Every structure is written in C-alpha cells, then in structure tokens.
Amino acid sequence: MLGRLACCVALVTPALSIVMSRVNPGSRVRLLAAPAADQMITLSIGLTLSNVDQLEEKLKAVSTPGSPDYGKYLNKDEVAALFSPSADAYSAVVSWLQSNGVEHISEQGSNVNFATTVANANKLLDTKFAYYDVEGVQKLRTRQYSVPDEVASHVHLIHPTTYFGSTKSFRMPEDLIEVSKIAMAPFAVNTTSNCSVLITPDCFRTAYGVDDYTPDASSGSRVAFGSFLNESARLEDLHLYQQAYGIPLSNFSVEVINGGEDHQDINGSVGEANLDAQFLNAVTYPLPEIQYITGGSPPFVPNLDIPDAESNSNEPYLEYYEYLLNKTNKELPQVISNSYGDDEQTVPPDYAKRVCDLIGMMGLRGISVLESSGDTGVGAPCMSNDGKNHTEFTPSFPSSCPYITSVGGTQSWAPEVGWDGSSGGFSNYFAQAWYQAKAVNTYLEEGINAEAKKYYEAGAYANFSGRAFPDITAHSLHPNYAVYSRNRQGQTGGTSAATPVVAGVIGLLNDARLRAGKPTMGFLNPFIYSLKYGPLIDVTLGTATGCTGVNSHTGQELPGAGIIPFATWNNTLGWDPVTGMGMPYFKEMVKVALDIV
Structure with a gap:
C-alpha cells in the first residue's frame, strides 16, 4: 500500500501541459511500428529532488584536501533527509495517475513506478509511443512527452521514454586462445613477463607502484x-x-x-x-x-505481468x-x-x-x-x-x-x-x-x-x-x-x-x-x-x-x-x-x- 495516496481523487482533465522532454534521435534510430493500444507498458517517474542546489558545495567540502570537513561523509539517512522529494511531490503525482485511470502504482525511493496500457500512457503524457530500432535493438520509446502544469514542478523525468541510447562496454574485442594445463605459481614470484608483448599482473603492478x-x-x-x-x-x-x-x-x-x-x-x-x-x-x-x-x-x-519486457527495457x-x-x-x-x-x-x-x-x-x-x-x-x-x-x-x-x-x-x-x-x-x-x-x-x-x-x-x-x-x-x-x-x-x-x-x-x-x-x-x-x-x-x-x-x-x-x-x-x-x-x-x-x- 502507498503511504502517501490521496483518499479521494476527482477526475480532472488539465487545461495546461508542459513539455518535459523532446529529442531527435537521429539517423541511427529507425521507426518500426505502433504497439497495440492495449499493450501494457511500465514507466518510472523520477520525482523532483530537494536541495539539489546544495549538492556541489557539500561534495566540495567533504572531498577537497585541506577542507575542515574533508572525509566527514554522510550516511544513507542523512543523504535521504537532504535530497528526498517532498511528501507533496509523492501525493500530487500519485493523485494525477489515479485520476487518469492508472491502477498499478508503487513507490521506490525517489520514484513512482506505474503500469498502464500504451493507449492510456499516450493520453496521460500527450505522446505517441512506438517501437524503434536502435542500432539493432527494438525499444518502445517516444520522441517527446508532456505532463500537466499541476504536477510539472514535482516531475524531474519519466523513463524509459526519450532515451534512445545504446549502452556499450569500452573494451576491445578479445582474441582468445585455448588454455592448456596451467601450473599453479606462487604469489608475487616474478614470472619474467615481457610487458612489451603482453600485459600481465606483474606489468601493471610494477608500473603503478603496487608491487610491494x-x-x-x-x-x-x-x-x-x-x-x-x-x-x-x-x-x-x-x-x-x-x-x-x-x-x-x-x-x-x-x-x-x-x-x-x-x-x-x-x-x-x-x-x-x-x-x-x-x-x-x-x-x-x-x-x-x-x-x-x-x-x-x-x-x-x-x-502485473509484462509480456514484452524486452521492448520495455530500461537503460541501467x-x-x-x-x-x-x-x-x-x-x-x-x-x-x-x-x-x-x-x-x-x-x-x-x-x-x-x-x-x-x-x-x-x-x-x-x-x-x-x-x-x-x-x-x-x-x-x-x-x-x-x-x-x-x-x-x-x-x-x-x-x-x-x-x-x-x-x-x-x-x-x-x-x-x-x-x-x-x-x-x-x-x-x-x-x-x-x-x-x-x-x-x-x-x-x-x-x-x-x-x-x-x-x-x-x-x-x-x-x-x-x-x-x-x-x-x-x-x-x-x-x-x-x-x-x-x-x-x-x-x-x-x-x-x-x-x-x-x-x-x-x-x-x-x-x-x-x-x-x-x-x-x-x-x-x-x-x-x-x-x-x-x-x-x-x-x-x-x-x-x-x-x-x-x-x-x-x-x-x-x-x-x-x-x-x-x-x-x-x-x-x-x-x-x-x-x-x-x-x-x-x-x-x-x-x-x-x-x-x-
């Protein structure tokens, strides 16, 4: 159960809406097709954080050598007390969702997660979700979305919506060879690595001064x-x-x-x-x-069971x-x-x-x-x-x-x-x-x-x-x-x-x-x-x-x-x-x- 749900919610159609995000994903993204109107989609609303304008100064104080507060780190509860969204943000956003027929809602940290049909999501956010090919991966996304004026100040972002990224690892392809029988060697013994040919632990341990x-x-x-x-x-x-x-x-x-x-x-x-x-x-x-x-x-x-979780996937x-x-x-x-x-x-x-x-x-x-x-x-x-x-x-x-x-x-x-x-x-x-x-x-x-x-x-x-x-x-x-x-x-x-x-x-x-x-x-x-x-x-x-x-x-x-x-x-x-x-x-x-x- 939600601790911050409004008891009574009136059905309201807001007269104003604010565009929260608009992107042009470029040529690397190709429009495929519209999903079925009754297909379920899950989205997460990142509520506006409190006191974010204080973050940099506080971080500077605890991380700058010579600062009187250097190393005086905060704990989980102290950070939450500083930056968590307000109670008003939770109640306003949940009320907005419920008034628009959203039934599946949960809170998680500074987010309100919800699931609804694509048709209702389109209406709710004044948008059109569609399937896109993003460098060979099919994703359900939209090019822009809006929220009503009454909740705009409480909503930082909604995702996954306009994120057409293609997260990748920054490593070069491996050139693999079969392992034959490997003999156990004693730790810290110099294996006479030829570091100009292949980088082994001896090489980088010595180069960066951690060898002894x-x-x-x-x-x-x-x-x-x-x-x-x-x-x-x-x-x-x-x-x-x-x-x-x-x-x-x-x-x-x-x-x-x-x-x-x-x-x-x-x-x-x-x-x-x-x-x-x-x-x-x-x-x-x-x-x-x-x-x-x-x-x-x-x-x-x-x-709620989402049948097409692959297309509803989030960036990490x-x-x-x-x-x-x-x-x-x-x-x-x-x-x-x-x-x-x-x-x-x-x-x-x-x-x-x-x-x-x-x-x-x-x-x-x-x-x-x-x-x-x-x-x-x-x-x-x-x-x-x-x-x-x-x-x-x-x-x-x-x-x-x-x-x-x-x-x-x-x-x-x-x-x-x-x-x-x-x-x-x-x-x-x-x-x-x-x-x-x-x-x-x-x-x-x-x-x-x-x-x-x-x-x-x-x-x-x-x-x-x-x-x-x-x-x-x-x-x-x-x-x-x-x-x-x-x-x-x-x-x-x-x-x-x-x-x-x-x-x-x-x-x-x-x-x-x-x-x-x-x-x-x-x-x-x-x-x-x-x-x-x-x-x-x-x-x-x-x-x-x-x-x-x-x-x-x-x-x-x-x-x-x-x-x-x-x-x-x-x-x-x-x-x-x-x-x-x-x-x-x-x-x-x-x-x-x-x-x-």
Missing part, C-alpha cells in the same frame, strides 16, 4: 565493479587467471539489480565483466570484491545508483569501477542530470566512482542529433558527469604514450568543474595548438567551457592485456581495462588510510587535480583521433557520421583530453594520501 604493497583483508577496504548488458564475470575464469599469474585463489561476491542475471555457465555472456573481475583482483587481493549485475528490467509494479544507470544509495555505508564498497557508457548526446539531458546527481550523492557517502572514458577518441558519430546536423566532437556519458572520475587510456610500454582511441573532450551538458579550472584552462591557453583551437572554435566543434574529461589514465592497448574468458586465455584492452586497474590503486589507498585510522578517499577529483609530478606520471606524448566516419572501437563505418578533418587531441604537460592528469603511481600517491587529515 600488501593490503589487509580486514582493514575494511572493499572494491567493486558494475556489470551491465546481461554480462557477468565467471568465477572459473577468475580462478584460471589467478592460477596463471600466481595470485592465491579467491572469489568475488555478487549482487543482482533490476532483473540482472549471474551467468556462470561457459556459454554465458562474460565480455567486459571478466576483465573487470580479474584486473581489479590482481591489484587488490586479498581485499573483498563485489560484482553488481544490473539488468534492464522495467521498474517493479506489484501484481538510474536503477544502478538508486540501488547503491539505498544501502548503508557499511554495506557499500568504497570504490566502484564501471566500464560502460553512451555517447552523451543520446542520453536525454534530464536523465543525465539525474544520474549525475546520484553519483554526486555517492561521493557524499565517501564512495569513489570511476568510469572508463571510452574508446572512440575525439568521437565517432560526430554529428549532432538535434535535427540541425551540425558536425561536432562526441563526448561520452557518464564520463562527462563532473562527479565521476573518468579514466582515459595509454598505449606502448616504458614509456607509455596517449592512446589514439582514448575518449576525451568537453561536455555539452555539464559546465567545467571547480576542481579542474586551473589545469584545463592551462591546456586551453598553452597546451593545445593555437591554430587547432581556432579551427575547432570556428567550427563550433567543441564546448571548451564544458566539463573536461578524462581525469586520470592507465594502460589500455598495444600491447594488449592478458585475460581469461570461457576457460580460454586471450587478449583484450581499451579504457575498460584501464579503469579497474586505477580503481584497484584507489582501493589500496583506502586500505592504507583505514589502517591509519583515517576515512577513505571518497570523491577523488579534487585530490587528483591537486597532485604534482610523482604521485602522478604525466603522459606528454601521443594524440587521440576521431571523427573520420569510422568507429575506432568497432572498426565499422558509420553512415551519416560527421567528418571533421584533422580532429585530434594532443598530449601535453599537465592535463590534456587524452590522458587527463596522468597515470597513478601508488608508492608516491599513498604518501600524499596519508598526509591528509
């Missing part, structure tokens, strides 16, 4: 990774990886979110998840490791972070690695803002959230989807959120240089973040070629006042990483590989601080941008490319893509859009981290 650090499993430091797209890591593959590289056998725990499935059979979809589990474990063993598997099921509505981000925020601090890991994303322009701005705010709340709780920047360099589609067909660089989301730590990529080995596929640039949704202004403006004034900058500005290809990313980097490709998948040894790479490695380094910083009686690192970016040479290894050589009409991640041509000649970002001293502030070096970074109160 031993964490304490009882320190309280916990690490995690997110798995999406029906992918899940296999324990058997993790054990093969551990055996091959002398890591004692250990397991990860699993939590399933929003209809996700834990596939442990050899034919299950593993993909991104396996490399996350293996690389994170290689850096942080024996710290506890958690896998969060998030499905795309519609929001839960009691007593909101459900993922709402689930995490509903856990207590003791239940949460202090660092989470994520390696999935979308082109920013395919994510409705209201959805992106909502997700970004939730990530900021994770930071207030003392959780470091890391995201791979992407594998398409300057961009792949490079064409606006607002109907104007303007050629422009393509930032990625959630990396463009200012409250997340975006991880770029390097290539080569000793020395490493910027990887040409490392995604980076400037957000079209979010403004430049407070912690990066000095570093990014130095790049714009001194680091980027002056003629290139004029060329980009003349074409309006980049929003130089937007949130700049990535923030930090690690090795991605060329040479590839060793990985085990479906009982076979193979090779992989991409910023998806870099992200769990960096997350592992942060897990060790948390271990060291907890053992010293100090709080964990929390939101990392103010710390990262305050560091000098030593804790960070600056990457000054290399370029990222893109906007050629070919997706560098998949190697496929993109019909209708924008072509921007000479589209590149250059590596330089200090921050740049290829590798951010540089690579972490734990031996020096931990000294700085332990000096912070």
